[in-house]
Amino acid sequence: MSTTAVPTTASAEQVTESAAKPPRTRRRGERSRAASAASHGILTVASLVALFPVAWLVYLSLGPDKDDYLHPGRIWSKMTFDNYAFVLQHTNFFEWLKSSLIVSLGTTVIGVLVAATTGYAVSRMRFPGYRKLMWVLLVTQMFPIAVLIVPMYQILSDLQLVDSYLGLILVYCSTAVPYCAWLLKGYFDTIPFEIDEAGRVDGLTPFGTFFRLILPLARPGLAVAGFYSFITAFGEVAFASTFMLSDTKYTFAVGLQSFISEHDAQRHLMAATAVLVAIPVSAFFYLVQKNLVTGLTAGGTKG
Secondary structure, three states, rough: OOOOOOHHHHHHHHHHHHHOOOOOOOOOOOOHHHHHHHHHHHHHHHHHHHOOOHHHHHHHHHOOOOOHHHHHHHHHHOOOOOHHHHHHHHOHHHHHHHHHHHHHHHHHHHHHHHHHHHHHHHHHOOOOHHHHHHEEEEEHOOOOHHHHHHHHHHHHHOOOOOOOHHHHHHHHHHHHHHHHHHHHHHHHHHOOOHHHHHHHOOOOOOOHHHHHHHHOOOOEEEEEHHHHHHHHOOOOOHHHHHHHOHHHOHHHHHHHHEEOOOOOOOOHHHHHHHHHHHHHHHHHHHHHHHHHHHHHOOOOOOO
């Protein structure tokens, strides 16, 4: 007895439906695989470009000779940490560290305090000339450092603040406060005014409302302003090399110049010092990184 296989109509219908099924359409905002791969490739290349100078600096700092930067391929076979040991033991590294931290942290505290009160006053109060005040702060950012050094030196000399930490802190505040005031003013604008009114109903003074209610809410903006002030003071060279005359009060930026002279250039020691200098900045960035993104984007969604 023989059996005959009869093709089912269901399988034929499934083939017809799968062939006639239209291709899946991308949802709005969804990128194709090619676009996603291209964006990831671009970001990878950009990351490598950003990291290459840092990696190259670390690599050069491991070369034992001052001329190794001319022949970087030879460093791989003779890497050593002697440069770091020499910088820590035979230079004024810790004096530079102390001066840099005093100036940077002083600039951060004083600068952020002045900028926060200025930004809050312009954001909440309508006094005569409040708009012109912000434009004046903006105009002060347009003068190059070379133009400001001579009058600032004269002012510090009259106040007997040349070669002092306080004098350099005030100079850096004159640079950091205008930008930070604009930054914090935009952040304070995003905080509802009803919070100020609630503070006054509870019997708080304007200063009490500012310190007890507004500042805790403005923590991300304060983190960005503090980070900018710290970086401005930590890496500045022109003002520090002009106003700080004692070698025991040199900041890192000025101390690095001691490795370069008219007849000699100890670039291997300079590279090692530069790597060590980056550690305090990296630590400070780690402390405030949680609030940086929020603070940088604040004010862009107002209204």
